[in-house]
Amino acid sequence: MTRVTRFEDRVMPHLDAAYNLARWLTRNDDDAQDVVQEAFVRAFRFFDSLRDANARPWVLAIVRNAAYSWMEKNRPAEIVPIDDAGLIDADQESIGHAAPAESNPEVILLQSANRKLVNQSLEELPVALREVLVMRELEDLSYKEIAEIADIPIGTVMSRLSRGRAMLRATIETRMRKAG
Amino acid sequence: MTLRTPTPEEPFIARDATYHKAPEALRVRVQSAVAREGRARVVHVGRRTLAWGLAFATVAAVSWNLGAMRGRDAAQDIVTHDVLSAHLRSVMTTGRLVDVPSTDRHEVKPWFAGRVDFAPAVPDLAARGFILVGGRLDVVDGRTVAAVTYRYRLHVVNVFERPAKDGDQPPQSMSRQGYNIVHWSRDGIERWAVSDLAAGELAAIAE
Numbered sequence: 001m002t003r004v005t006r007f008e009d010r011v012m013p014h015l016d017a018a019y020n021l022a023r024w025l026t027r028n029d030d031d032a033q034d035v036v037q038e039a040f041v042r043a044f045r046f047f048d049s050l051r052d053a054n055a056r057p058w059v060l061a062i063v064r065n066a067a068y069s070w071m072e073k074n075r076p077a078e079i080v081p082i083d084d085a086g087l088i089d090a091d092q093e094s095i096g097h098a099a100p101a102e103s104n105p106e107v108i109l110l111q112s113a114n115r116k117l118v119n120q121s122l123e124e125l126p127v128a129l130r131e132v133l134v135m136r137e138l139e140d141l142s143y144k145e146i147a148e149i150a151d152i153p154i155g156t157v158m159s160r161l162s163r164g165r166a167m168l169r170a171t172i173e174t175r176m177r178k179a180g
Numbered sequence: 181m182t183l184r185t186p187t188p189e190e191p192f193i194a195r196d197a198t199y200h201k202a203p204e205a206l207r208v209r210v211q212s213a214v215a216r217e218g219r220a221r222v223v224h225v226g227r228r229t230l231a232w233g234l235a236f237a238t239v240a241a242v243s244w245n246l247g248a249m250r251g252r253d254a255a256q257d258i259v260t261h262d263v264l265s266a267h268l269r270s271v272m273t274t275g276r277l278v279d280v281p282s283t284d285r286h287e288v289k290p291w292f293a294g295r296v297d298f299a300p301a302v303p304d305l306a307a308r309g310f311i312l313v314g315g316r317l318d319v320v321d322g323r324t325v326a327a328v329t330y331r332y333r334l335h336v337v338n339v340f341e342r343p344a345k346d347g348d349q350p351p352q353s354m355s356r357q358g359y360n361i362v363h364w365s366r367d368g369i370e371r372w373a374v375s376d377l378a379a380g381e382l383a384a385i386a387e
């Protein structure tokens with residue numbers, strides 16, 4: 001089996017996941033395609049470093065790096081540093097106030113939110129929160145995998161997830177109130 | 181206020197947010213970019229291996245020349261030596277493996293028209309695992325020959341062609357300085373295939 005066919009066997013099945021992540025990071029079809037192509041060529045060069053590890057988080061980490069390089073060059077303003085230190089208290093507070101899901105009007109409100117509203121609101125989130133939400137909810141990656149891909153501690157993954165969810169809910173509600 | 185560990189997962193993101201699947205065009209783009217990178221790597225690895233090989237080769241060539249040149253086949257040995265030197269040159273000189281890079285024999289074959297005074301065969305050997313890389317001109321035994329380059333897995337294979345002086349000759353395998361060479365003449369063309377590929381695998385090119 002040649003290196004190319006081994007790469008096609010192990011890495012190419014994750015092209016959808018790669019594109020989905022790149023698309024949510026760059027928020028643009030063409031840029032996402034460029035990022036993915038560059039990332040996969042890079043992945044092929046460093047294919048030996050994969051060894052027996054799971055190819056999906058491995059290649060997604062490369063895609064994420066390529067996307068961030070692209071953003072640094074083309075849209076530096078979008079890379080907003082996140083203050084993780086002050087997050088946990090605020091998150092726990094907001095979770096603590098949440099009522100049970102079934103009777104929560106907020107959930108009913110969210111359920112009626114259409115795809116467009118969710119997509120737009122998710123795109124507006126700071127990239128550091130957006131990416132953990134995409135990896136967790138759309139790619140179904142574990143906290144540990146997300147921590148490895150984004151190169152942050154697992155605790156930070158969890159706090160960014162809840163902060164991201166809260167912020168997303170707030171954005172959707174604001175938009176719905178404006179619309180309604 | 182009860183503190184809970186994150187996170188009760190509201191399903192609305194997974195349900196409502198778009199999962200962007202890779203467009204088919206991207207799949208094609210990525211596959212060809214990787215294949216291109218794979219070919220570049222073949223040449224690169226080949227060069228690196230051969231760079232080390234040449235350190236030994238230079239030493240070996242001296243003793244080999246002293247011994248073999250006295251024999252009855254001295255003339256043939258000089259040609260063989262030229263062929264091997266041409267092969268080593270091609271894989272060591274950056275950017276000069278081929279002058280006409282193409283996997284399509286219908287591009288490589290016409291390129292030789294007007295450059296050599298015969299029509300090289302440039303056979304399609306993909307079915308046997310030899311993937312065409314391209315063609316270039318080289319010099320063997322004081323005259324211009326056609327060099328057709330293939331890759332076989334990670335190995336570079338050069339096939340040197342010139343008009344045959346004698347009739348058909350069956351394939352003959354030989355080994356020089358760790359490289360394998362197959363020599364044969366057919367249909368008026370004399371050929372040498374040279375590579376660091378194993379002798380048994382290289383022999384398939386002359387079938």
